[in-house]
Amino acid sequence: xxxxxxxxxxxxxTAIHPDPSQADKLPYSxxxxxxxxxxxxxxxxxxxxxxxxxxxxxxxxxxxPDDISEQTRRAMDDIKLSLDACGLTWNNVVKVTKYLTDMxxxxxxxxxxxxxxxxxxPASSMVCINNLSSPGxxxxxxxxxxxxxxxx
Numbered sequence: 001x002x003x004x005x006x007x008x009x010x011x012x013x014t015a016i017h018p019d020p021s022q023a024d025k026l027p028y029s030x031x032x033x034x035x036x037x038x039x040x041x042x043x044x045x046x047x048x049x050x051x052x053x054x055x056x057x058x059x060x061x062x063x064x065p066d067d068i069s070e071q072t073r074r075a076m077d078d079i080k081l082s083l084d085a086c087g088l089t090w091n092n093v094v095k096v097t098k099y100l101t102d103m104x105x106x107x108x109x110x111x112x113x114x115x116x117x118x119x120x121x122p123a124s125s126m127v128c129i130n131n132l133s134s135p136g137x138x139x140x141x142x143x144x145x146x147x148x149x150x151x152x
Contacts (some may be wrong), residue, residue, distance in 0.1 A: 003067045010036035011148045013094060015121065027110040028124035032094040038146045041084045041092075045099070045142040048074035049134045051081060064136040068105040072112040076143045080116070090117045090146050095144040102138065103128045109139060 015029040023029075048064045048071035065071060083089060096113075100106060104124060122143075132140050 003072075011038045011146065012036055013092070013146065019062070027114065027121060030123070031120045032123045034146050037149050039149050041082065041086055041088065041145040041147065043079055043143040043145065044087055045097075045133075045140040046075040046078040047071070047132055047134055047137040047140045049137065051078040062134045062136065064138075066136075066138075068102075068108050068138055069112050071137070071139050072109045072141075073115075075139055076113065076116045079141060079143055083145060086145075086147065088147050091120050092145040092147055093117070093122045093143050094119070094146050096122050097142050098124065098126045099129050099132065099140040100126065100138065101129060101132065102142065105138065113141075 012034045012035040014035070015023075016031040017023045018030060018120055072103055080090075083092065098106075098109065100109065103116075103126075132138070
C-alpha cells in the first residue's frame with residue numbers, strides 16, 4: 001500500500017513503493033504521485049557556498065569544508081531558505097537530484113539528508129560528476145516541491 005504523506009485540500013502527495021516490504025532499504029521512494037491541482041517550486045542546485053554570493057565569484061566565498069557531511073548540511077540549509085520563503089516543508093519535496101564528485105560519500109550524504117527530511121523519502125536521482133561550479137564543492141542538490149495552489 002502506498003504511503004500517504006500529506007493531503008491539503010485537493011492536493012495529495014503519495015510515495016509509491018511497488019513492494020512496500022522493501023521500502024526501508026532505500027533512502028528514496030521509487031516514485032511519488034501528486035494528485036490534484038498544485039503549485040510547483042523548482043529549487044536551483046545548492047552547494048556548500050552561500051546561497052547569495054558574488055558574481056563574478058569572490059575566492060573567499062568559496063572556501064569550503066572538505067567534509068561531505070558539512071557540505072551537505074550547508075546545501076540543505078540553503079534549500080530550506082527557499083522552502084521557508086514559500087511556506088513549505090521537506091514533506092512538500094517530491095523530487096531530488098544529487099550530484100556528487102565521489103560516489104563513495106553517498107551514504108554520509110544520505111545520513112545528513114535524513115536529518116532534515118525525517119521519514120519522508122522523495123523520488124531521487126544521483127549522478128557522479130567530475131567537477132561542480134565552485135572549486136572544492138563535492139555535492140550539489142536540486143529539488144522540486146509541490147504545494148496546494150495559491151489562490152491569492
